[in-house]
Amino acid sequence: MQFTSDNAAAVHPAVWKAMMAADAPDAPYDGDALSRSLDAAFTALFGRECAVLWAATGTAANCLALASLVPPHGAVVCHREAHIEMDEAGAPGFFLHGAKLLLADGASAKVTPATLAAVIEAIRDDVHQVQPHAVSITQASEYGCVYRPAEVAAIAAVAKARGLGLHMDGARFANAVAHLGCSAAEAASGVDVLSFGFVKNGGMGAEAIVFFDVEAAKVIRYRRKRAGHLQSKGRFLAAQILAMLEDELWLDNARAANAAAAGIAAAAPERLLHPVEANEVFLTCTAAERAALRGAGFTFYDWGPDAARLVTSWDAKTGDIAALAKAIAAL
Amino acid sequence: MQFTSDNAAAVHPAVWKAMMAADAPDAPYDGDALSRSLDAAFTALFGRECAVLWAATGTAANCLALASLVPPHGAVVCHREAHIEMDEAGAPGFFLHGAKLLLADGASAKVTPATLAAVIEAIRDDVHQVQPHAVSITQASEYGCVYRPAEVAAIAAVAKARGLGLHMDGARFANAVAHLGCSAAEAASGVDVLSFGFVKNGGMGAEAIVFFDVEAAKVIRYRRKRAGHLQSKGRFLAAQILAMLEDELWLDNARAANAAAAGIAAAAPERLLHPVEANEVFLTCTAAERAALRGAGFTFYDWGPDAARLVTSWDAKTGDIAALAKAIAAL
């Protein structure tokens, strides 16, 4: 029973079906009918005009999104535990040609208007210092916590007041929307460009970069090709994304994963290091306790010496969750 | 009946099957059993030790391969019509951090020892000039022509004599091997790193970067992640590649595509702009003639004002080829 990563989960049958249906000759790259329909599909979902590009990975999606906001001599302000800082091998430095990440604090890997402002205000408007051009936030955060629409709006206000763009890393955007119970548009209000993740939520290898500034997407089409991310059989990426949007599959899958996480969390509320709002559970857990859980057949990551990270997926089995909850409660 | 691109062709059923079989939990990224078996599979194929990384696109494969040979202040010598020069949106400049491409001549988009040497010898060993660090050749070339093993060896000798690495862009390596009737090892003799293509030959979105210098692969693992090309469900890429290697499917598919091209070529040998050795046919063809072919239901690219490019795929239908051959003969 694996709780190491939502990346280890299966591909949803509807995604498979859509991919197989896409296996007919069409224009290469993103000239096919499916790829060309993405703009309309996301425009309908968000209720405002979008331009949408697919990319195979969240790292590529994040970095291409940021490339629309930040010049090589600029900087992105993000949380010091943000994925772009911690887990992308320096990809922002590569895609942005050496631009910096400036690190802000905040509980549960969420920045606040105050922590952002503290970073921004410390920078003199002076050529000796790297100037921020964008803010990037993660929805849900690296600790599975969700920004409320009012929080996003307040962050957007700080960004706009200083002329900075706002990027949202939505690798788990679906889980955040599922938690909030609001619309996708409300969960991304004030955002300029969103990396909308599907791979962790039942897809195989396709994320959407959603540009609310339609002009910005034009330049990024060149950047995507230049980064080797314009797949020649792009119809298979578009098919995955469209299948996820169909009948709100993305929301259903996220709800299932969130429910599984909630089930685990309920077993040991006193162990929780962060509120469980999406599909990640961080538990205090000794080495002996972790060994006990592993002995019972559960796999997961250690999170430092005294904690464990458990991630649930769209296809979590009710029985597995119950078994895990029971095992945790019994520790 | 489409002859525009082998990228428009279908995914081979064996590839689909392997992908579906890979849809079970395993380690994310390239920690899964399939990805970990690639080194052994290619070591067996080439009869010498290899380290192999997957990447979704030929552009990524080429540029990551070159990144193992060329520092930012260096250059790659390639044909002036090479894909890396003409069709990759400047990706080598991106992945190599501004390194240059130095352009050599040669019939049918094949460089020769003499044309390479002409480029290399014109460069003074002086900090004012960008020094070459690698040679890149395309097998089969952009005009569907194949380097004989002795030609590759002679080019490798020029490269080695000057301390340059040798990269082979094998987007259509399978077609080249099928034409040569030799082993994969013989077709890539003297090569340091090979981009071995599968997408144009029945795959969906997976190419192999084959490092014959096993140490070089270690650095490129970091570079791949940093370029956003380390897919989290990498097992699906490895599955495609392994399926293509199984029972020489890659060779069978290439033979089928080559045979289709030969069938077209035979219909109008006097029109051929280049020898037809792989799966591409370049024909002199007036605008009126092209209109006639299109009127008969064939799609393809114009190649300048007086020619057409026709590309055949692994799944070319015998009837379609016969119909096209007949239509060309009747022009």
Add this chain to the structure above:
Amino acid sequence: MQFTSDNAAAVHPAVWKAMMAADAPDAPYDGDALSRSLDAAFTALFGRECAVLWAATGTAANCLALASLVPPHGAVVCHREAHIEMDEAGAPGFFLHGAKLLLADGASAKVTPATLAAVIEAIRDDVHQVQPHAVSITQASEYGCVYRPAEVAAIAAVAKARGLGLHMDGARFANAVAHLGCSAAEAASGVDVLSFGFVKNGGMGAEAIVFFDVEAAKVIRYRRKRAGHLQSKGRFLAAQILAMLEDELWLDNARAANAAAAGIAAAAPERLLHPVEANEVFLTCTAAERAALRGAGFTFYDWGPDAARLVTSWDAKTGDIAALAKAIAAL
């Protein structure tokens, strides 16, 4: 008697004097009074508003200038023998983060509207190809030939028609203006950003980057610092440039160098490979003839197996020129 390079010439006494006068405490970097007066000085010279940054080298000046026009995924069209292509060690690729140089033909290293258009029109408006964003021309050219104002205007028209910026590498701009007998403004008409050289013309280590688009300079101030080119004692660079502008010293020096070259050229008009319009003379000259000249005490560069390059400086001595002319005539 050295004719190898105008870089080997002395620093003009007026430049020394200005530098010593600048040796009083003032604000560091470019906050000093001299640096702050550059905008006005060049605005007066060109009769239109300019923003001006100093840089120590022509390579830095050219590349920072181009950085104001070309994004990382773009290209610059220049002559295939342009200094930025041949002699700057790939600096444009570094400063422009991998942007390409696209090479145009033309006699005496001068591009023409037709040769530019041939390059530009061959590029499809397609993400697979690197799109040009600027044209760069060298005034005087690498072979010492000068663009007439009407030629520059025609090139600017081609550039503007396609939305491209126009950069002028003016390492020998002074020599060109001296030859044309027109104003600086006329010699740079239609240009967006000019690298105005002083080092080869009596300066020590200061060139001016003249932005006719004042906004563009703002970004390049960050880029200059980021490239390590914001010297902390910038007053010494500004002093050099201001000294050169004073009383048209730049023109006087260029006239002297041009006259010296003309004197050499007159000795052997039948040997000239290019018209002598600035301070460079390219002569057909056998190895034996070159040995004879060197035996007589003249130093210069070979230019391939059958020619010589002789460069004159602002401080060329009349007697040396006469001696060289005589020696050439006697060959």
Add this chain to the structure above:
Amino acid sequence: MQFTSDNAAAVHPAVWKAMMAADAPDAPYDGDALSRSLDAAFTALFGRECAVLWAATGTAANCLALASLVPPHGAVVCHREAHIEMDEAGAPGFFLHGAKLLLADGASAKVTPATLAAVIEAIRDDVHQVQPHAVSITQASEYGCVYRPAEVAAIAAVAKARGLGLHMDGARFANAVAHLGCSAAEAASGVDVLSFGFVKNGGMGAEAIVFFDVEAAKVIRYRRKRAGHLQSKGRFLAAQILAMLEDELWLDNARAANAAAAGIAAAAPERLLHPVEANEVFLTCTAAERAALRGAGFTFYDWGPDAARLVTSWDAKTGDIAALAKAIAAL
């Protein structure tokens, strides 16, 4: 009386004299006799073989030095208040093609073996994380504090144990050596590459990059030209450096600046924020007190709301220092 920056100080007469003596024709770039004598001069100074390149600025010197140690996908560990992090406009990101700076703590802007180890050990050996390749320390530190030879050795040991290179930013290396009373070699023991500053110490625009790994310098010659830092009249940079080395002028100047700082510090030991070991004094100082000092004719930088930074130069006048000391004591 300016105490804002040692960059505002005058150029030493011996430096002027050496520059004027260099104003005779010689080979351009770094082919002149002076530039070619640098290796020997520093080899003599350090008592071990060095290869030395000049560069106009400390930023260029630091970044070219680091480029010899760190690949684009790597990182440098430095203090979070290091000049390369805070004041170079992202230049390391530019010269290192996106490599990261990883930030360590430590009192008075000095890292310790423990703070370095804390950063390094937190990084998993995993392609998702940027791996450190070098450590950079500043001698004297950004707060004017000096690493003892044993401290440098202990840091070097941490670096070597993990295979990291060690860079020393010696913008004020002379002040550090003057304080330590040891040899230059002892102050840089264990260092792989040193940026040896002269501009703040009586030079005009020349720093030395001292490579103790002679091979590493070869690549950086290409990098320097590519960064536009190979000045064509390089003899004037070499002349400055050689003049500074002559008769230990660098040490004399540093001693004078240090003594001036010590004189200020002695006036108000209870106000010192950091030990005064070089030529910088950081004082607690209210806004009113700063206004009073400025009213008395002293210029300097605020250092946050409650402190002031005063920097002394080689040419500090005894009377000015006494006046300032008196004014501070009287606050």
